[in-house]
Amino acid sequence: MTPSQKRRLYMVLGILVGVGVATTFALQAFKSGIGFKAPTEVVAGAVQQDKRFQLGGMVKKGSVQRVPGTLEVRFVVTDFQNDVPVVYRGVLPDLFKEASGVTTNGRLDASGVFQADEVLAKHDENYMPPAVGRALKKGESRLEPPASPAPQQ
Amino acid sequence: MIPEIGQFAMILALLLAVAQSFFGIAGPWRGNARWIQAVYPAVAGQFVMLGLAFGCLVWSLVHNDFTVKLVAGHSNTALPVYFRVAAAWGNHEGSLLFWVFVLSVWTLTVAAFANSLPRPFVARVLGVLGIISVGFLLFSLATSNPFERLPPGMPDGVDLNPVLQDFGLTIHPPMLYVGYVGFSVAFAFACAAMIEGKLDQTWARWTRPWTTVAWMFLTVGIALGAWWAYYELGWGGYWAWDPVENSILMPWLLGTALIHSLSVTDKRGLFKSWTLLLAIMTFSFCLLATFMVRSGVLVSVHSFAADPTRGIFILTFLALTIGGALTLYLWRAPLLRSEAGFDVVSRESFILFNNILLVISTAVVFGGTMAPIFVDLAGLGTMSVGPPYFNVMFLLPIFPLLALVSAGTFARWKRGNLGESRKRILSTLTLATVLGLAVMLGFYGDRSLLGPLGVILGLWIIASALVDPIDRWRRGLSVSPAVLGMTLAHIGLGILTTGITVMESDKLQRDVALAPGEQVQLGDYTFKFQGTEDVDGPNYEAVRAKIEVLYKGRPDSILLPERRNYWVQQQSLAEAALGVSWSRDLLATMGESVGGGVWSMRLQVRPLMRLLWLGSALMALGGLLATLDKRYRRVRAVATEPAQTTLTVQP
Numbered sequence: 001m002t003p004s005q006k007r008r009l010y011m012v013l014g015i016l017v018g019v020g021v022a023t024t025f026a027l028q029a030f031k032s033g034i035g036f037k038a039p040t041e042v043v044a045g046a047v048q049q050d051k052r053f054q055l056g057g058m059v060k061k062g063s064v065q066r067v068p069g070t071l072e073v074r075f076v077v078t079d080f081q082n083d084v085p086v087v088y089r090g091v092l093p094d095l096f097k098e099a100s101g102v103t104t105n106g107r108l109d110a111s112g113v114f115q116a117d118e119v120l121a122k123h124d125e126n127y128m129p130p131a132v133g134r135a136l137k138k139g140e141s142r143l144e145p146p147a148s149p150a151p152q153q
Numbered sequence: 154m155i156p157e158i159g160q161f162a163m164i165l166a167l168l169l170a171v172a173q174s175f176f177g178i179a180g181p182w183r184g185n186a187r188w189i190q191a192v193y194p195a196v197a198g199q200f201v202m203l204g205l206a207f208g209c210l211v212w213s214l215v216h217n218d219f220t221v222k223l224v225a226g227h228s229n230t231a232l233p234v235y236f237r238v239a240a241a242w243g244n245h246e247g248s249l250l251f252w253v254f255v256l257s258v259w260t261l262t263v264a265a266f267a268n269s270l271p272r273p274f275v276a277r278v279l280g281v282l283g284i285i286s287v288g289f290l291l292f293s294l295a296t297s298n299p300f301e302r303l304p305p306g307m308p309d310g311v312d313l314n315p316v317l318q319d320f321g322l323t324i325h326p327p328m329l330y331v332g333y334v335g336f337s338v339a340f341a342f343a344c345a346a347m348i349e350g351k352l353d354q355t356w357a358r359w360t361r362p363w364t365t366v367a368w369m370f371l372t373v374g375i376a377l378g379a380w381w382a383y384y385e386l387g388w389g390g391y392w393a394w395d396p397v398e399n400s401i402l403m404p405w406l407l408g409t410a411l412i413h414s415l416s417v418t419d420k421r422g423l424f425k426s427w428t429l430l431l432a433i434m435t436f437s438f439c440l441l442a443t444f445m446v447r448s449g450v451l452v453s454v455h456s457f458a459a460d461p462t463r464g465i466f467i468l469t470f471l472a473l474t475i476g477g478a479l480t481l482y483l484w485r486a487p488l489l490r491s492e493a494g495f496d497v498v499s500r501e502s503f504i505l506f507n508n509i510l511l512v513i514s515t516a517v518v519f520g521g522t523m524a525p526i527f528v529d530l531a532g533l534g535t536m537s538v539g540p541p542y543f544n545v546m547f548l549l550p551i552f553p554l555l556a557l558v559s560a561g562t563f564a565r566w567k568r569g570n571l572g573e574s575r576k577r578i579l580s581t582l583t584l585a586t587v588l589g590l591a592v593m594l595g596f597y598g599d600r601s602l603l604g605p606l607g608v609i610l611g612l613w614i615i616a617s618a619l620v621d622p623i624d625r626w627r628r629g630l631s632v633s634p635a636v637l638g639m640t641l642a643h644i645g646l647g648i649l650t651t652g653i654t655v656m657e658s659d660k661l662q663r664d665v666a667l668a669p670g671e672q673v674q675l676g677d678y679t680f681k682f683q684g685t686e687d688v689d690g691p692n693y694e695a696v697r698a699k700i701e702v703l704y705k706g707r708p709d710s711i712l713l714p715e716r717r718n719y720w721v722q723q724q725s726l727a728e729a730a731l732g733v734s735w736s737r738d739l740l741a742t743m744g745e746s747v748g749g750g751v752w753s754m755r756l757q758v759r760p761l762m763r764l765l766w767l768g769s770a771l772m773a774l775g776g777l778l779a780t781l782d783k784r785y786r787r788v789r790a791v792a793t794e795p796a797q798t799t800l801t802v803q804p
Contacts, residue, residue, distance in 0.1 A: 021513060025520030025546060026527070032542040033524060036535035054537060068748040071666045090664045091744035091753045093388075094726050 034105065043082040047108055055084060055114055056103040064098055077102060077114070088116040095121035156221050156300040159209025163250070163294060166202035166257070169195045170286040173260075177280020178348075181273035189276040196264045196279055199286065200257040207254045210299055211241050219307040223247055223299050229310040229721050231692040232318070239323035246299035248326060252443070253289045255327075255334045256282065263338055263363070270359060277345035278338075285337055288470045296463045315693070315719040315726050321381035329374030333404055333439035335367025339411065340436035343429045344478060347485040357419035357428065362780040364415060364432075368408045369776035375401055376769035387714075387729030387742045389662065389757050391765065394543040399522040400442040403515050407435040410511040413504045420566060423501060426486040427508070433482060437475045438515075444471055445522075495567050503561030510554040517546045548603075555610040555650060558643060559617040577620055585613035597659045597760070607654030614647030635782035642775025645768045652764025661758040664744075668751045678739065679703040680712075680756050693717045695728070698752060700741050702732060712741040714754075738762035 036054045037047055047053055055077055063076035071090055075098075076083045086104060096102060096119060106116035173195035180188030210223070214237045219225045227240045227247075242251040260282045267275050293299070342360045346352045378398070383391040392398060411431040418428045444467040495501040521538045528536050559581065563574035589609035593599040618640050622632050632640075661675045667682040674680075681701040688695050695717040702709045712730035719726065725745075732739035737760045744753030 018512075018516070022516045022520055025517050026524045027520075028546060029521040029524040029538045029542045030528065030536070032545075033528075033536040033538040036537065066747050069666060069668070069751045070747065071664055071753050091742070091755045095724070 036103075038079045039077055039082040039084045040079055042084050042108065042114075049110065050107050052105065052107050054103055054105050055086070055116075057084075057101070059096070059098050059100055059102050061099045077104065084114050085112070086114045086116050088119055090117075090119070092119055093121045097121070155209050155212050155216075156218065156302065159206045159213075160298070160300040162202040162206040162209065163290065163300075166199050166206065166253070167287065167290040167294065169199040169202060170283050170290055172283075173199060174280050174283030174287055177276045177278075177283055180280075181276050181348075184273075186272075189272055192276050192279045192283075193264055195283070196257075196260050200261045203250075203254040203257045207241070207250055210247060210250060211238055213300075214238065214240050217310070219310050220302055222301045222303040225303050225307045225310045227310065229692070231721060232310075233691060235323065236318050242326045242330070243322070246293070246297045246301075248330075249289065249293045249297055250299045251327070252330055252334060253286055253293065255330045256286055256289065256337060259331075259335055259338055260286070263341075267359070274345055274349065277348055278341045281341035281344045282337060285341075285474070288474070292463075292466050292470065296466055309721075311722065315717070315722060315724050319381060319385045321377055321385060325374060325377040325381055327374075328370050328377055329401060332367050332369075332371030332374050333401070333442060335363065335370060336404060336408060336432075336436045336439050338363040338367065339432045340478070343432035344481060347429065347481045350485055350488045352425050352429070352489045354419055354422050357415050358785060360432070361412075361415050361419055362785045364408070364412055365776045365780045368405070368412055369773045369780075371401075371405050371408060372769060372773045372776065375405060376766065376773070379769075380766060383762075384729060384731055387727050387740075388755060389660075389740055389742075389759065394521070394538075394540050396522050397442075397446050399518045399543075400438075400445040403518050403522075404435050404438040404442060406511050406515045406518070407431060407438055410508045411435050413507050417501055417504050421495070421501060423495065424505075425489040426482075429482060429486060429489070431508070433475070433478045437471070437478070440467075440471050440474060444468060498564060499568060500561060500564040500566050503557055503564050506557055507554065507561065510550045510557070513550040514547060514554070517550065518543070521546070552606070552610065555614060555646075558646065559610075559613045562617045562621065562643070577617070581616040581620060582613055585609050585616050588612050593655070593658070597655065599658050601658055604654055604658035607658075608651050611647045611649075611651030611654060614650065615644050618643035618647065633782055633784075634778050635784065638775045638777070638779025638782070640775070641778060642772045645771030645773075645775055647768075648764050648771060649768025652761045652768055655761045656759050656765070659760050662755065663757075664753065664755050666747055666751050666753050668749065673756060675756060675758050677705050678709070678758055679706070680741065682752070682754070685750075685752070688715070690717065692721060693719045696743070696746075698741070698743055698754075700730070700756075702739055710739065712739060714741045714743045716743040716745065733763065735763055736760065 034052055034054050036056055039055070039057050041047070042055065057077040057079045060076040060078040060083060063074075065074045066072070067074075072087065073089075073092065074085065074087050076085050078084075086106075088104070088106075100121070103120045104114065104116040105118040105120075106114055109115050173192055176188045176191045176195065179185070180192065213221050213224050214228050215234060217224065217228065217230050217237075223244060223246050224240075227244045228237050232240070240247070242248045260279060263282070264275070264279060267278070339360055342356070342363070346356050378401070379391040382393070383389070411428070414424050414428045414431055417424045521542050524538050525536050528534065560574075560578055563577050586609050589605055589612050593605040593608050597604075599605060622636065622640050625632050625636075661678075663673060663675060665673050667673065669682055669684040672679055672681040679702065681703065683699040683701055685696050685698045688697050695715040697713055697715045700712040700714070702712060710732040712732055714730035715728040717726050717728055718724070727742045727744070729740055729742040737758055740755075740757040740759065742755045744755065747753050
C-alpha cells in the first residue's frame with residue numbers, strides 16, 4: 001500500500017471505530033433509560049409490575065391528599081381518559097401543583113398504585129414536557145380541557 | 154423609538170457582517186489589498202452596531218418599556234434594576250442578540266491583537282467569523298426579533314422567572330457564551346489554515362492563547378451553572394446530566410482535548426490534521442449546544458423556545474457550517490503532513506491517549522443525550538436517560554484518563570524512557586495511596602471501592618503535578634507561566650476529583666416532616682427546628698424557618714431557609730439555607746407546610762463541597778496563567794498582550 005492509501009485506510013478505520021463506540025454507548029443508554037408511560041397505557045396493562053418506569057400527566061384537580069404531619073402524599077395522575085393513583089414519601093418539588101403537569105419515576109404495586117420514588121415538576125411554567133403534552137392531547141378531546149394554560153410569552 | 158434604533162442597528166450589523174465575510178474571503182483569494190483592508194472597518198462597525206443594539210435592549214428593559222414583547226414577557230417594575238439588565242440574556246431572543254454581540258467582541262479582539270500575523274491570513278479568519286455572524290444575525294432577525302413590539306402594550310410585565318433572579322445566573326450565561334463563542338476563533342483559524350493549505354507550528358502558537366481563553370471562560374461558565382443549581386435550586390443538585398448541561402459539557406471535553414493536541418502541534422509539529430479536526434468539532438458542538446438549547450428539542454430548565462422554524466433554521470445553519478468545514482477538511486487535510494515521529498512512552502503518546510479518552514467520554518455524553526431523541530424520532534415511544542447511565546458510563550473513560558494525567562506529567566517530549574520516570578511515578582502513587590486510604594477509610598470510614606479509588610487518583614494528580622515545578626524551583630530554574638498554568642490546572646483537576654468523590658461517597662441526606670421543637674440527627678450533626686416567622690421581600694413574601702445545628706452536641710450554626718411566594722408570577726419557591734465551611738456544607742431546604750405547624754424539609758450534610766468550586770476556579774486560573782506566557786507574545790513581534798483579551802472580552 002502507498003502511504004496515502006494507508007492514511008485513508010486508517011481514517012476509515014478510525015471513523016468506523018468512532019461510530020461503533022458511539023453506537024455502543026447509545027444502545028447502552030437505550031437499555032438503561034426508563035420508558036415513559038401515560039395513565040391510559042398503564043391502565044391498559046402496558047407495564048409489568050415492579051418494573052421501574054416514568055409516569056407522566058396532569059395532577060388531577062382536588063386529588064392531592066396528605067397524611068397530616070408526615071411526608072406521605074397521595075395524588076392522582078390523569079391524562080383526562082384514565083387515572084393512576086400515586087403515593088410518594090418525600091419533599092415535593094417547588095412547581096408541583098394541582099392541575100399542572102408532572103412526571104414521576106417509580107413502580108406499580110400489586111394493587112395498581114404507583115409507588116413514586118421521584119417526583120419531577122418542570123421549572124418553566126410555560127413549558128410542557130413534549131411527552132406529557134402529547135399524552136394529554138390524546139386524551140383531552142373527550143373530557144374537560146386542562147385548566148387554562150399560562151399565557152404564552 | 155429606542156427599540157427601533159436597536160432593530161435598525163441589527164440590520165446594519167448584518168450588512169456589515171456580509172461585507173466582512175465577502176472581503177475577508179475574496180480579498181486574499183484575489184490578492185486585493187484594498188479589499189483586505191476593508192475587512193477591518195466592517196469588523197469595527199459591526200461591533201459598534203451590535204453594541205448599540207444590545208444597549209437599546211438593556212435600555213428598554215431598564216426603562217420598563219412594556220410595548221416591547223420581550224420586556225413585557227421577562228421583566229417587571231418590581232424587579233430590581235440589575236435583574237432587569239440580566240433579563241436581557243435570560244430569554245431566547247435576547248440571549249441570541251447577546252451571542253452575536255459576544256462574537257463581535259471576539260472578532261474585534263482578533264482584529265486588534267493579531268496585527269503581527271500575515272494580513273491575508275487574518276482577513277480569512279475575520280471572513281470566517283463574519284460568515285458565522287451573518288448566520289446568527291439572519292436567524293435572530295428572521296425568527297426571533299428581540300425588539301418585536303406588542304401592539305397594545307402592557308401596564309406591567311410578567312416578571313423574570315424567579316429561579317433566574319439570582320446573582321449566579323446574571324453571570325453564568327455571559328461566561329458560557331464568551332466561552333463557547335470563543336471557540337469560533339479556533340474554528341476560524343483552522344478554516345483559514347485549510348483555505349491557505351498551510352499549517353506550521355507558528356499557526357498552533359497563534360491559536361493556543363485564544364483557545365485557552367475560550368476554554369477558561371467555558372470552565373468558569375459551567376462551574377457557575379453548577380453553583381447556581383446547587384444553591385439557588387436549593388435541593389443539593391449541582392449536575393443532573395440534564396441534556397442542556399450535557400450539551401455544554403461536550404464542547405468543554407473536546408476543547409480540553411484541543412488544548413492538549415495544540416500543545417503537541419506547537420511544540421513538535423505533530424497531530425496537525427487531528428488538531429484541525431478537533432477545532433472544527435469543538436465549535437460544531439458549541440453550535441450543536443445552541444441548537445439543542447434553542448430548538449426546543451430537549452426538555453429542560455433551559456429551553457426558552459419551542460418553535461420548530463427556529464430549530465429548522467439552526468439545523469440548516471449547523472449542517473452548512475459543519476458540512477462546509479468538514480468538506481474543506483477532507484479536501485485540504487492530506488496536504489498537512491507531519492514528518493516527525495515519536496516513541497510509545499513519550500509525552501506525545503500520553504496526549505494522544507488523553508485525546509482518545511476525552512473523545513470517548515464525549516461520545517458517552519453524546520450517546521446518552523441523543524438516544525431519547527432518536528428513539529422518539531423512530532417512533533419507538535418516549536424514554537429518558539438519566540444518571541444511572543451517565544454515572545457509570547462516564548467513569549469508564551474518566552478513570553483511566555485521570556490516571557494518565559499523573560503518569561503523563563513525567564513523560565518527556567519525543568523520546569521515551571520509562572525507567573527514569575518510574576521512580577517518580579511510584580513514589581507519588583504510593584504517597585497518594587497512603588493518604589487516600591487514610592482519608593477515606595480512616596477519617597470518613599468509607600467501605601466502597603470507587604470512593605478510595607477516586608480520592609487516590611485525585612491526590613495522585615496533585616502530587617505528580619507538583620513534582621516538576623518543585624524540582625525546577627529547587628535547582629534554581631525559573632518556572633514559566635505556561636508550566637505554572639498547566640500545574641495549577643492539573644492541581645485544580647485533582648482537587649475537583651477528590652472533592653466530588655468524597656462528597657458523593659459520604660454525603661448525608663434526609664427528607665423529614667418536622668414540628669417546631671423537633672430535631673433530626675445526620676451523622677455527627679443535629680438539626681433542631683425552632684419555628685417559623687413571616688418575612689417580606691421586594692417582589693415576594695416568605696416564611697422563614699430557624700434551624701439550629703449542633704455538631705457533636707455543641708452549637709455549630711443557624712440555618713434560615715425560606716419558602717417564598719413570588720406574587721407576580723404566583724410561584725412558590727424554596728430558598729435554601731447553606732452553612733458553608735471547608736470541611737462540609739450544611740443544607741436546609743423547606744418543602745411545604747403539612748399541617749399543624751409541621752413542615753416538610755430536606756436536610757443535607759455534604760463533605761468537602763467547597764473543593765468542587767476551588768478545583769474549578771484553579772483550572773480556570775491555570776488557563777489564564779498559561780495564556781500569559783511570553784512565548785505567545787514573541788510570535789507577535791508588535792506589542793500584543795494575549796492576556797488583555799480576557800479583559801476586553803468581559804461584557
